[in-house]
Amino acid sequence: MTVRVPGRGPGLSPSAWIGLVMLAVYAASGLAGPLIAPYDLSLPHVELAHQFEGSSPAHWLGTDPSGHDTLSQLLWGARSALELSVIVVAISSAIGLVIGTIAGWFGGAVDEIVMRTVDVLMAFPGILLNIAIVATVAHPGVPLTIAALCANGWVGYARVARGQVLALRDRDYVTAAVALGASHRRVMTRHLIPNLMGPAMVQMSFGLGSVIIIEASLSFLGIGPQLDYTWGAMLDQARNFLWNTEWVRIYALVPGLAITWVVLGANLLGDGLRDRLDPRQRGRGA
Amino acid sequence: MTIGSFLIRRLGSGALAILGASILTFAFLHLVPGDPVDHLAGGDAPPGVRLKIEHCMGLDRSLPAQFVGFLGHVVDGTLGNQCRSGDPAGPTVAARIAEVMPHTLALAVCGMLVAIVLALPLGVIAAIRRGTWIDTAATVVSLSGIAVPQMMFAPLLILWGFITLGWFPGPTEVGPAAIVLPALAVGTHLMAMLARMTRSSMVEVLGEDYVRTARAKGLPEGRVLALHALRNALLPVITVVGLQFGSLLSGAIIIENVFSRPGLGSTLIDAIKERNYPVVQGTVLVIAVIYVAVNLVVDLAYGLADPRIRRT
Numbered sequence: 001m002t003v004r005v006p007g008r009g010p011g012l013s014p015s016a017w018i019g020l021v022m023l024a025v026y027a028a029s030g031l032a033g034p035l036i037a038p039y040d041l042s043l044p045h046v047e048l049a050h051q052f053e054g055s056s057p058a059h060w061l062g063t064d065p066s067g068h069d070t071l072s073q074l075l076w077g078a079r080s081a082l083e084l085s086v087i088v089v090a091i092s093s094a095i096g097l098v099i100g101t102i103a104g105w106f107g108g109a110v111d112e113i114v115m116r117t118v119d120v121l122m123a124f125p126g127i128l129l130n131i132a133i134v135a136t137v138a139h140p141g142v143p144l145t146i147a148a149l150c151a152n153g154w155v156g157y158a159r160v161a162r163g164q165v166l167a168l169r170d171r172d173y174v175t176a177a178v179a180l181g182a183s184h185r186r187v188m189t190r191h192l193i194p195n196l197m198g199p200a201m202v203q204m205s206f207g208l209g210s211v212i213i214i215e216a217s218l219s220f221l222g223i224g225p226q227l228d229y230t231w232g233a234m235l236d237q238a239r240n241f242l243w244n245t246e247w248v249r250i251y252a253l254v255p256g257l258a259i260t261w262v263v264l265g266a267n268l269l270g271d272g273l274r275d276r277l278d279p280r281q282r283g284r285g286a
Numbered sequence: 287m288t289i290g291s292f293l294i295r296r297l298g299s300g301a302l303a304i305l306g307a308s309i310l311t312f313a314f315l316h317l318v319p320g321d322p323v324d325h326l327a328g329g330d331a332p333p334g335v336r337l338k339i340e341h342c343m344g345l346d347r348s349l350p351a352q353f354v355g356f357l358g359h360v361v362d363g364t365l366g367n368q369c370r371s372g373d374p375a376g377p378t379v380a381a382r383i384a385e386v387m388p389h390t391l392a393l394a395v396c397g398m399l400v401a402i403v404l405a406l407p408l409g410v411i412a413a414i415r416r417g418t419w420i421d422t423a424a425t426v427v428s429l430s431g432i433a434v435p436q437m438m439f440a441p442l443l444i445l446w447g448f449i450t451l452g453w454f455p456g457p458t459e460v461g462p463a464a465i466v467l468p469a470l471a472v473g474t475h476l477m478a479m480l481a482r483m484t485r486s487s488m489v490e491v492l493g494e495d496y497v498r499t500a501r502a503k504g505l506p507e508g509r510v511l512a513l514h515a516l517r518n519a520l521l522p523v524i525t526v527v528g529l530q531f532g533s534l535l536s537g538a539i540i541i542e543n544v545f546s547r548p549g550l551g552s553t554l555i556d557a558i559k560e561r562n563y564p565v566v567q568g569t570v571l572v573i574a575v576i577y578v579a580v581n582l583v584v585d586l587a588y589g590l591a592d593p594r595i596r597r598t
Binding site: 116117119120122123124125126127128131132135136137209213216217220221232235236238239242243245248249252253255256257259260261263264267268 | 299302303304306307310314318320429430432433434435436437438439441442444445449450532533536539540543544551554555558559570573574577578
């Protein structure tokens with residue numbers, strides 16, 4: 001992952017570096033996860049003799065209600081989360097940036113249609129729309145979950161891109177390109193999109209955090225993607241055994257803190273990137 | 287732009303968004319495979335019952351006629367029939383929504399109160415002590431409030447307040463005290479965003495000329511902060527409060543789920559799962575109306591509070 005932001009400016013702030021490192025740890029454990037996990041979870045077996053175990057040398061983070069190793073589940077969950085979050089952020093940002101750029105550049109009726117569509121999608125607050133899409137089938141697969149997350153995920157990127165294009169379209173270099181006979185497509189791909197990548201990356205960083213939360217919420221509600229292990233499903237498992245107070249303290253915290261880690265990293269990096277792009281905004285909150 | 291034409295424009299685009307959301311929902315329901323009658327009546331129901339439910343939902347009519355029928359039920363205020371048994375005089379969708387609305391409202395109001403009570407002092411202190419360890423601590427607290435998932439926090443609240451200490455009622459219980467844990471769960475999450483907003487707004491205002499003037503003329507610092515700074519800093523905070531309140535009214539789904547509370551969000555999910563077309567349409571409509579109305583009220587309030595923005 002590169003952190004080069006277009007334009008010259010001060011380097012990243014310490015908190016942004018911390019966020020970047022946190023995300024790097026997440027990416028590394030997602031990539032290596034199932035390979036370095038102490039137990040192979042792909043073997044279907046239930047070891048009731050080892051269920052609800054606490055921390056021990058054999059199981060550092062204990063075991064789950066089926067006797068599976070918690071640390072291994074955490075690492076497998078990291079793989080699921082990484083796959084989904086990267087794909088969803090890539091697809092929604094691509095769709096959003098293209099739509100937003102087109103809306104901002106052409107304006108008029110095109111812009112009106114796009115913005116009204118955005119209004120409609122935003123009339124479903126929070127994760128309602130995502131839930132509505134995945135709840136339509138009994139066992140949503142990974143592709144449907146990705147589609148559900150992208151269905152309104154592109155909106156944020158489109159708004160950022162549109163706003164940037166409105167600010168960029170009257171710049172001299174854009175006027176010059178148009179005067180030289182550049183096609184719409186060329187103006188957009190060569191002059192507009194490269195110059196809005198900075199704000200787009202800020203949005204991608206925040207977007208990564210919200211994708212993790214939404215995906216975990218879906219799994220928690222039992223309508224998540226049918227993957228072997230997800231952090232959200234672990235949390236769902238944990239709350240069914242709240243009476244087992246000693247055990248659940250570890251088992252609920254492990255996936256919960258993993259989600260916190262990623263979201264915190266994404267927010268720290270997003271804040272830092274935004275501060276760097278616009279030093280006047282420095283020190284302002286979300 | 288005068289306030290009248292602003293209102294008309296906003297009401298118009300709001301109505302468009304609501305209509306769009308309704309059409310989208312309608313199209314979506316009919317695109318998705320699965321027969322609603324199967325879900326409501328069960329696969330082996332006698333043909334007579336199936337026919338009655340089909341007729342009640344209007345499924346025997348053309349798609350445009352069905353949508354017009356839905357609009358008719360919006361006008362007459364019933365939002366249609368729940369069609370559980372196919373009885374045309376059965377309970378209406380409006381009745382089902384009215385039943386869960388008090389729970390949703392109570393959680394939204396209490397959660398918001400918790401958030402405001404926690405966030406304002408946190409944000410103000412962080413702004414006044416900007417750059418000190420207090421500021422850093424406040425930032426860490428509010429950032430973790432955003433990052434800690436409710437799916438972990440809410441069950442741990444139950445573990446702490448209900449199972450371990452036994453101070454508060456747990457899930458499915460009723461009564462006034464049952465709102466405490468859900469409201470805490472909702473409130474701490476919202477608090478994070480509010481506190482960050484309060485801090486940044488306060489930092490900005492503290493650098494304004496009128497604050498310097500107030501200090502220069504020798505006003506006590508407390509008076510400067512409360513009357514000159516905080517009052518102006520609250521404007522953007524109120525906007526966020528309004529928008530968060532709007533989304534709380536429709537979507538505290540995780541909290542409703544963990545605490546087994548009825549609510550608008552869970553009603554919608556249940557209705558989608560049982561393919562109850564009229565209930566889905568009605569609930570989506572109510573949610574969209576709430577969203578549009580809250581946005582409009584927030585914008586109006588903002589304009590009233592700060593005359594400088596009224597022209598937009």
